[in-house]
Amino acid sequence: MDLPDEFIPSLDRPVILRKFNKLSAATIRGIVSKWWEKIDTREKRSSTKELGRLIRKVEGKGHNRQKLIGFILDKFWPQGLNLSQISDLDFCSLLEQPNSFKWTLMAAENKEIGSAVFQVIPEQLICALKQDLQPLFSIHTCLRPHPELPLLVLRVQLFDQKRCGPESAQNPAPAYNSTRKLISRAPTYVVLPFNISSVGFSFGTDLYTKLIINSICKSVHSKNKVKLAKVDKLPVRNLNTVAFLHGLSRYANAQGVWRAYADRKVDSSPLDNPHNHEIVQGREQLKWSLQSQTGKAMMRFKGRTNIPEPTATSAEKLRYKSLLPVPRVDFIIESEKSPEKQAKFKLSLWGTDVFGGLHELCDKGYMDINRVPGWLTGENGPRSGKIINGEFYSEDISHRTL
Template sequence: MARPKTVRAPTTASLPNNLRIPSSTPSLTKSLGKLSRQALLDLAFTWLDDRNVASFPPYLQTDEDGPDDDDALPYPAGKTIEEVRQAYEDLQDRKGAKREVIERILEGDWRHGITLRQLAMADLRYMDDHPASLRWTALELSRTDTKRKNFNGLPPTDWSGSVPRMQSATFVQSLQREISPLVKAHYHLAHSATLPLTFLRIFVVDSPYQSPRQAAEIFTDSSRVIYVAFPDSCPYVYTSIATSTGSKSAPSTSSVATDTRTLQRLVRDSIPKALSRPQERFSLQATSLAAKNLPTLLALRGPGRSTASNGAFSIFADAATEGSPLDPRPSNTVSPEEHIRASHSGPTEGKENTNSPATKRRSSGIDTAPLSPDSKKRRLAIHSRFGTLGSSLAPAPLDRLDIRLLDKPGSSDEQYDDDVDDSIFTPPALSLTFSGSHVIGGIRKLAELGIVDPERMPSWMTGEEGVSVATVRLGRRLQKDI
């Protein structure tokens, strides 16, 4: 902080946490304005917390140079931190617009600037509040090293998956080592408050200088921010594809746009390297899943039960058909909801957090109204095909599903897509794109309405594969995308 502004030398260090963005930057108001009033207040309390206040010192009277123009400002500087805290507690107690909180932060207590770290915290808070705000791609970490000689002999005793043990500080350090020659970045790592995830927010600039001379707007440019999320205890990594958001939010010059994309690619490439250690190399592999919703990714590529059993098999993931062995009631007399609820003794909090709202929502769709035998039969078929998935509000709403069909149009056993078949004349491959707030739920609805035959539809329509992009031949997903 004491670094004189006049000396500018290119360095390989990361952007400092306490680099201040001038509070007068208009886009700062916008990026803080995304948050709710409560979130802003919570943030202010976090910044003023005893443990953090050293990193985010508010503007106090002692900081003022002269005793003048104190009354001219709408927010007089507080004398002590306690006083500043009290001001926010007063804001907390009374109702009002969030505007006043933002103004108080920007023009009052942090009038000397918002640090990069504060901005990162605000962004992550927004992420916690809006888990569907970005589009995420799930990647799988897999080990590429292989020097275990005695593998065929005695079986190894360690069955733990290839989850890299990540120590956040070390990881950021090695990531910094990887990308610092190419990119200047600011890193912020934090565990999500609501989901079992660790977020890494990387902000990249293409300047080698410690305090870049670009306009302050650049710090709030969302296309320069890359998010990487590490779900707890599982070999997956989620990244935000900022290219899509960048093209929308930053209609700036094309050179900058391409530039950020290159920077993003550089960062993405260096993540597996930073996670690797000698004798333990990781590489990232695509898992053909991208979705807007983080809970979706957690359900389909997460540490929990539903990662490898979806669609018809989701009854196993939810344990919806059989109860605990201590339950004296025959399992067919107990409703699935009760099973899901009864066996809620998930051993960990994290899992509990992801599961309990999910099950509540999942079960809401399974209702038993008196039905005609025909629709009863269809209902049974739907239940057997979709399991508990996709009923009203499943926890894993896919917002987009891209299917490429490789079947010859003439082959007889592909009659399930009536509305599509008449459009096929010559093309050998056919791509279908479903998009919406909840694709699988929509297909389930269609099946309930009798538009889709639940018994004959292929399994990719039930979400069984847990992917958002698939190549299908004869109703089966091909493992390798062609």
């Protein structure tokens, strides 16, 4: 059964309040204002000032925000929040706390040609998903574009069609007429990147998530004759990593000293004057910059030579911040020169920004930039892997902590 946006599920108050607690005060104000605009009652004008006063208290300090939100819900939405409103809360939480979810990315494969290309039409995918799962569950779907990344995010929530009491068997009315007849399950998110043949799923091991994933894989296979297979063995930490590494991005394999190619500073337009190219004009400046250790570190870690003034606090942070901060990387270093001198060990680095921290250590003299290998400057992107005789080899386990 397809549940409408107006359906009000039976959710305990603590569950709703926990969703609000994950959001900032400014986001809560925006969501409540959006809901209030949709209300069409005679009492709306007289209650607008009171609602505004309560929201200002939520944004201020010295008040119990949880009690204020509970009071707002009891006064203005006493029957509870509908599925559209709950989806608003979940989507905002997804954007404000990107590390709270893990993601499994699946790409198209063909037995004959290996990687394959397919087109996902969201409306057809949702229709096939509903046809497949509606005999077993009631289902609600909500599709939203990501405001910053080239992604569409589909929220899918299943409800067990459980009948309560003898009246349910006699009453053939739709299940959504009674909130006590349905048991809601945790939503699953499906990510549809633009222009690439892959689909992402919020990581989960429960039965409901597996059913949704299997249904979508079956739909893609029946329409495009391709099979979806996992890109990485272990899940990715956030959507930024998904878009960065698996989207149409020049930065996925061009970091560190190679970042100038991703920034399109090396490529020149046929309409430009070649004598004005940065390589020609900036050659003397580049030679001067590379004479200092800080200039060499900036070039190797960031792929540029312009160094912000270290006096400003914001500039100091931007100086070392990586394009995609990596919280952890693992390297397995192997030496295969001879069986007698063979060595193997694992190097694990973690922090808020591993390569940004290594850059700062080089600037402060704790590391010699002339002896730092390229795989420690982030030139291979935010990937873990094996180092065999000094050469970097990426592995499938690379993105588990991103």
